[in-house]
Amino acid sequence: MKNPVRVAITGAAGNIGYAMAFRIAAGDMLGPDQPVILHLLEITPALPALQGVVMELNDCAFPLLAGVVATDDLSVAFKDVNFALLVGARPRGPGMERKDLLTANGAIFGPQGKAINDHAARDVRVLVVGNPANTNSLIAQCNAPDLDPRQFTAMVRLDHNRALSQLAEKTGVHYNHIRKMTIWGNHSSTQYPDISQATVDGKPAASLVDTEWYRSTFIPEVQQRGAAIIKARGASSAASAASAAIDHMRSWALGTPDGDWVSMAIPSDGSYGIAPGVMYGYPCVCKGGKYEIVQGLPVDEFSRQKMDATDAELREERAAVEHLLG
Numbered sequence: 001m002k003n004p005v006r007v008a009i010t011g012a013a014g015n016i017g018y019a020m021a022f023r024i025a026a027g028d029m030l031g032p033d034q035p036v037i038l039h040l041l042e043i044t045p046a047l048p049a050l051q052g053v054v055m056e057l058n059d060c061a062f063p064l065l066a067g068v069v070a071t072d073d074l075s076v077a078f079k080d081v082n083f084a085l086l087v088g089a090r091p092r093g094p095g096m097e098r099k100d101l102l103t104a105n106g107a108i109f110g111p112q113g114k115a116i117n118d119h120a121a122r123d124v125r126v127l128v129v130g131n132p133a134n135t136n137s138l139i140a141q142c143n144a145p146d147l148d149p150r151q152f153t154a155m156v157r158l159d160h161n162r163a164l165s166q167l168a169e170k171t172g173v174h175y176n177h178i179r180k181m182t183i184w185g186n187h188s189s190t191q192y193p194d195i196s197q198a199t200v201d202g203k204p205a206a207s208l209v210d211t212e213w214y215r216s217t218f219i220p221e222v223q224q225r226g227a228a229i230i231k232a233r234g235a236s237s238a239a240s241a242a243s244a245a246i247d248h249m250r251s252w253a254l255g256t257p258d259g260d261w262v263s264m265a266i267p268s269d270g271s272y273g274i275a276p277g278v279m280y281g282y283p284c285v286c287k288g289g290k291y292e293i294v295q296g297l298p299v300d301e302f303s304r305q306k307m308d309a310t311d312a313e314l315r316e317e318r319a320a321v322e323h324l325l326g
Ligand SMILES: NC(=O)c1ccc[n+]([C@@H]2O[C@H](COP(=O)([O-])OP(=O)(O)OC[C@H]3O[C@@H](n4cnc5c(N)ncnc54)[C@H](O)[C@@H]3O)[C@@H](O)[C@H]2O)c1
Pocket: 010, 011, 012, 013, 014, 015, 016, 017, 041, 042, 043, 046, 087, 088, 089, 090, 091, 092, 105, 108, 128, 129, 130, 131, 132, 133, 155, 156, 158, 159, 187, 236, 237, 238, 241
């Protein structure tokens, strides 16, 4: 057995946190030979509910769960953690865009970034799930000057998985047979789900579906899937969001398969004409615990316009939180 690693989950008594903690404790994120110590953060009024989560975690008798820390103190929550999943934040309701949460949630991520900077393990890997995820991640990253900005990421993996699911349904194959899906940009309705490089059973996806369906049905459905779930469930996605967060961290820590990639929002380094400084969704391969942007993909005029539109929105969000950027 390996030595345990420490995994922080914020908002751990919330809907996503509740769906996530048990799967991480079961080994779904870091593998069946990696014990974990969970660090669960909640706001003070939610501590009794969090205690219930701890009781249930213990009652599962998970072989890989080596300890649980439950707290409302940032310095305890992030002490020596190797992975941090920043989930705790308000979800949107019907009729809201995710960026409407910027003011309410933005203030959470500066102090958390600083606490991660001051207390986490130096190799900490951070994933922001709380919306608006990309810009919240930027806020956290800017408040952690002692860490490499690349240690901070945001989640577009749920969008990636949604895109796989839509394309699988349309082409009548299982999503296991789809490779090279990409989500560019923001986890918002401007995101660009791009099938131009995707293959289905080895065939170009774009040759199997008509352009009209791709542009007028597939793209908006992936962009609007979060809202559709809020409408149907009366609450925002939780189990699928937790699952995507686990996928994101597993890919980052354990690697992506040869011949495929995943979508991760990471600090732009200028690749694909996206000026540095925002957390932008890119196609990434992961190896040895590090991610790299897949370079050299062709970008046609349609893609260019979509990639720039979502970049513009991220820049607007960044301008709106300039005062929180440390
Ligand atoms: N990026 C994505 O793909 C994606 C997908 C689904 C949901 N989300 C977002 O994730 C967030 C959480 O969603 P949820 O359904 O779990 O919400 P929820 O309301 O069920 O749970 C949020 C939890 O966070 C806690 N919390 C609030 N402020 C906190 C703070 N400062 N520190 C620690 N904990 C805090 C709350 O007490 C609550 O228990 C929302 O912002 C939602 O929009 C993102």
